[in-house]
Amino acid sequence: MSIARLTDAERAAALGTLPGWNLREDGLAIVRTLKFGDFNEAFGFMTRVAIEADKRDHHPEWFNVYNRVEITLTTHDAEGLSERDVALARFIDGIAPAA
Numbered sequence: 001m002s003i004a005r006l007t008d009a010e011r012a013a014a015l016g017t018l019p020g021w022n023l024r025e026d027g028l029a030i031v032r033t034l035k036f037g038d039f040n041e042a043f044g045f046m047t048r049v050a051i052e053a054d055k056r057d058h059h060p061e062w063f064n065v066y067n068r069v070e071i072t073l074t075t076h077d078a079e080g081l082s083e084r085d086v087a088l089a090r091f092i093d094g095i096a097p098a099a
């Protein structure tokens, strides 16, 4: 199933509503780094994201060391950013610790 890549205008509008996220250099993904108190908190968060991501069939690319989680969201099917990335970013923001 294919999904549309956001237009430049749609992408800019979405980023304006996602202050924690930055556009990757190539413009094809959004990224956010989160810090937690310790590994247990970080992995608990990752578990909640993983369960939701699997329900959505939309999965993050991520990297974890101890209390740090770097998340990249992109849509392979769209070869870039889609509304599914924006939706997952909003879910993540909803369970992320206050900055």
Ligand SMILES: C[C@H](O)[C@H](O)[C@H]1CNC2=NC(N)=NC(=O)C2=N1
Pocket (backbone or CB within 6 Å): 057, 058, 059, 060, 073, 074, 075, 076, 077, 078
């Ligand atoms: C076959 C399967 O539905 C696809 O590979 C899904 C799974 N998870 C996915 N996750 C992300 N981030 N992008 C995708 O395009 C994607 N596609």
